[in-house]
Amino acid sequence: MKYDPEQEPYVALRTKALESLLIEKGLLSAEAVDERISEYERDIGPLKGAKVVARAWIDPAFKARLLASGAAIAELGLPGGGNLVVVENTPTHHHMVVCTLCSCYPWTVLGLPPTWYKSFAYRSRAVREPRAVLREFGLELDEAVAVHVWDSSAEMRYMVLPERPAGTEGLTEEELAALVTRDAMIGVARVAAPAPSGAAAG
Amino acid sequence: MKYDPEQEPYVALRTKALESLLIEKGLLSAEAVDERISEYERDIGPLKGAKVVARAWIDPAFKARLLASGAAIAELGLPGGGNLVVVENTPTHHHMVVCTLCSCYPWTVLGLPPTWYKSFAYRSRAVREPRAVLREFGLELDEAVAVHVWDSSAEMRYMVLPERPAGTEGLTEEELAALVTRDAMIGVARVAAPAPSGAAAG
Amino acid sequence: MNGVHDLGGMHGFGPVEREEHEPLFHAAWEAHVRAVMTLSMGRKYFNIDAFRYGIERMAPADYLRATYFERWLASVEYNLIQQGLLTGDELDARVAFLRAHPGADPPRASGATSPPRAQEAPPEPPSPAAPRFAPGDAVVTRNVHPVGHTRLPRYARGKRGVIHLAHGPQTFPDTNAHGLGGQPQPLYNVRFEGRELWGDSTEPREAVHLDLWESYLESAPA
């Protein structure tokens, strides 16, 4: 999985060869390729997911609809909810997402996956020793907490609704969304409370 | 598994480095290494196993003792029978040997294993589709024949006693031994009847 | 197929290594591979299941040595060649040309592309019967070892679980990957206890959820 710069020239060449042949044959258009690549450059990563989480934190009725069906993200104007399932982390239940067979990922809400998510190490270990993996991510779970690993073996996509951290009562929806990380929505991290200024409570 | 000449120089160099260090440290002697290598040069392959098979074919009492315990090969002056189990191919039961986890092989009777026996293809397939593998070796088994695959997962070693071919009634023990192939004792081939001169019978 | 891609439960791959401030792509060609793949799939040159199978069928040593987008490239090539849209010789020749003319931009004639390909899908079978299972039902996965594409990982074969969600009918990858049509069948989310999957090696209070098609499942004997 590691990036090996020495291999690059040949692969880059071969990619260029493939693409140019497809364009020459009229199977793809150069414009479509360029447009697609510029879409990646505009990738906003997990921002959409963070908006979903923030809304669920402040709107219990939306949260209920969201947990019943990921399609509820359409209420926020977001596409891709048709095959989305949102699972909620609580003090007693922790959820995390993996794809052992390839690297399925809820990209419509989280953007492109990080390399670690696609790594052989994560794919092989997350289902067998999730607590050990979480520990490497700095997340130590109490033995009393149940761990649920969602192995994405079909076209359904899973996103974790992390716990709302204490000390965020006064925050706006936008401020809440800014706290939410990609890793928290994969289920390998908690959302940290806002740093100094927020008063701890609840 | 394939032999890649381009990789050789480095591996050869590293082997030489390792060996010379061990000798320099007094952990191995150069003479012992040389002697061991010349033993390989004198490797007689499956000749010992062939002798065992020929004797079993002509001496029913020996055969019975052999099938009861591989230790019976000591009667022929052969060592290594202590952990040997001999299994008998019959018209209704076919046995073959593999080692899926590494490449265990009854070398005391069959000599050093062929590369195909150590190949990932043989190791992965022999237990799951033995008939398909045997077919590739040119051995088509009737569906009525039971196939027994011996996966050598411990220090016990398995050798197949092949069926005696028809038309060998008049042969001496030595002539019989000359018919027996390594592959037949691994269980991936039958012993062929002697070519033109032998009259078919039995 | 029982391939090296079926990584769930394997040992030997070390710790999960993370990269701080990881870029979206590590090289420009990766973005191009992704674009070519998604556009090709959009134009129905191959489907997602055939694409996944194209990765799985890589030689095991190649699969493990390749990076993520190298595997994508391998499967795009394989599938386009399989579909007769490209030949390996054409590709090799173009690589050789580009190597001989480092500065050259090969023809990138723009504009007119042929219409997207209508895959000749075999007729779909009649819409599936009522789902056989409902949430709460105890099931056992089949112990199968198909040579082709499947989405029932090895670690979860022959294991007992409980239906957690019924997702409704979905395209069946095991046929769809091999040009045999979508043949939709009910898809379920099945929950397995860690102990059922990993025995004494399980961590405490673990459950694994998998999305599994109806034909992967049997009713669990009481």
Next chain:
Amino acid sequence: MNGVHDLGGMHGFGPVEREEHEPLFHAAWEAHVRAVMTLSMGRKYFNIDAFRYGIERMAPADYLRATYFERWLASVEYNLIQQGLLTGDELDARVAFLRAHPGADPPRASGATSPPRAQEAPPEPPSPAAPRFAPGDAVVTRNVHPVGHTRLPRYARGKRGVIHLAHGPQTFPDTNAHGLGGQPQPLYNVRFEGRELWGDSTEPREAVHLDLWESYLESAPA
């Protein structure tokens, strides 16, 4: 460990390729590796189980790319280094020296070798109790996924079989590979029906026999 070495039942490795008139070794260094390995084991620098584990712990991609004797070399190196008889730096330096002096024969001081190494084996446990199983007994293998060395392949875990032979007590590889002593326990040959192992994917009338240690087995529930 659940490693790529555990090949039984895997797909994707192609046909079995045979070589006509195969030489005993394909290169001289292979014979040297074999000699160094067997002599080192004879002098108790490591045991057969530690040697096998040294191969299994290779990085999966390296394992699949390496030839048979390259894997042997890797494990000999690993075990000698583990035992403190050699350092990786010494080896690298010697390789560099040989590379810089292609003609040079490094010192091959003959004669005096140190006495074979007495391994500090932990005290053996009292000789094992009477065997728990006898030929004809129905057993089920444990569904375990140990991180260390084991000789219970994945394809035969959690499967029902019948005791075929009782071999008597034998050194237990799962401890012996890791310096924890031989801890002998009864070894059995267990017969599994193909259908139990491979389900509908089995060939007709197939049985697989495996040699399994007593602690891999449980009595099969009726």
